[in-house]
Amino acid sequence: MDDDPTDPGAPSPGDSSPGGRTAVVEIRGLVKDYGRVRALNGIDLTVHAGEVVGFLGPNGAGKSTTIRCLLDLLRPTGGTMRLFGRDPRTGGVEARRRVSYVPGELRLPPRSTAGEILDSVARLRGDCDPARRADVTERLGLDPHKAAKGLSTGNRRKVALVSAFMSRADLLVFDEPTSGLDPLLQQVFRDLVREAKARGTAVLLSSHVLAEVQRTADHAVVLRQGRIVARGTVDDLRGNAAQRVEAVFPGTAPDLGAVPGLADIRTDGRRLRARFTGDPAPLLDALARHRPTSVEIAEPDLDDAFRDLYTPHADDTAARPPEAHA
Numbered sequence: 001m002d003d004d005p006t007d008p009g010a011p012s013p014g015d016s017s018p019g020g021r022t023a024v025v026e027i028r029g030l031v032k033d034y035g036r037v038r039a040l041n042g043i044d045l046t047v048h049a050g051e052v053v054g055f056l057g058p059n060g061a062g063k064s065t066t067i068r069c070l071l072d073l074l075r076p077t078g079g080t081m082r083l084f085g086r087d088p089r090t091g092g093v094e095a096r097r098r099v100s101y102v103p104g105e106l107r108l109p110p111r112s113t114a115g116e117i118l119d120s121v122a123r124l125r126g127d128c129d130p131a132r133r134a135d136v137t138e139r140l141g142l143d144p145h146k147a148a149k150g151l152s153t154g155n156r157r158k159v160a161l162v163s164a165f166m167s168r169a170d171l172l173v174f175d176e177p178t179s180g181l182d183p184l185l186q187q188v189f190r191d192l193v194r195e196a197k198a199r200g201t202a203v204l205l206s207s208h209v210l211a212e213v214q215r216t217a218d219h220a221v222v223l224r225q226g227r228i229v230a231r232g233t234v235d236d237l238r239g240n241a242a243q244r245v246e247a248v249f250p251g252t253a254p255d256l257g258a259v260p261g262l263a264d265i266r267t268d269g270r271r272l273r274a275r276f277t278g279d280p281a282p283l284l285d286a287l288a289r290h291r292p293t294s295v296e297i298a299e300p301d302l303d304d305a306f307r308d309l310y311t312p313h314a315d316d317t318a319a320r321p322p323e324a325h326a
């Protein structure tokens, strides 16, 4: 996968990749220590214009730290970063004007209404599209007259999302964007991301909600304890995962422990459940021999793919700087 030009971590010279696509975000070897804790240990990440990259990982993996370093809200310990071809530390002001960031934790001025907050954002940014603001406000069902003080978590989230999508930002960065939104509004969010992508906007979508990334991202990067443990297209990542097998037999479920690729086998009376990877022929032969009354083999979803990736491994202790072991 390292040679794949569509790989979100693949290096691209300068602002454009060999394929002519503009690299909006280029992060190489990013390291961040909080005192003796190494939160990031060599992160590589590229996001091109018109691309949606999912940034996945369990709590504490380092997603927010990466984003905060990129936006110059935190000083990195090591590595290089480019935002629209500029170092965020030195050329960041102009580059950051082209970014709209929706953090996970939202603080809104309590005395303003939702509409007044959006007016302020529009004034400060200077790049907002009034027609798009009206459209997104309506689609998300935000009442602009409500005071921020009394807004529910979901309504606060809507204010932040309208402020991002009404801008003409070239990069949208979302941290857990749909927390607090019901499923219908999550669908509206996904539609809005697709429309932004079609306009050529780059989107970095940080989440631990796998379904959200599965439905919107071209690529996903999976982070665990400060390291990237997998990257690729959503289909690639799903392809690595085991399928789920469930079969019901006329009598007690047989012992299929010898079938290659079958794992986590659980039987309960006539029912057998397991996970499966590899060549299906031996499995199908073994099942057929026992004449099941029903068989279901389900495609893995990202949850299956990432169950292993999210689980801490013994070598994760290497994510700590040497002095942390002292």
Ligand SMILES: Nc1ncnc2c1ncn2[C@@H]1O[C@H](COP(=O)(O)OP(=O)(O)OP(=O)(O)O)[C@@H](O)[C@H]1O
Binding pocket: 034, 037, 039, 057, 058, 059, 060, 061, 062, 063, 064, 065, 066, 104, 208
């Ligand atoms: N200000 C801080 N001081 C010390 N350690 C911190 C600080 N902020 C984050 N960390 C640690 O850095 C690591 C990465 O945290 P980070 O918040 O970036 O993860 P995350 O993937 O965004 O998690 P979440 O999904 O819970 O927001 C964690 O071990 C966390 O405890």
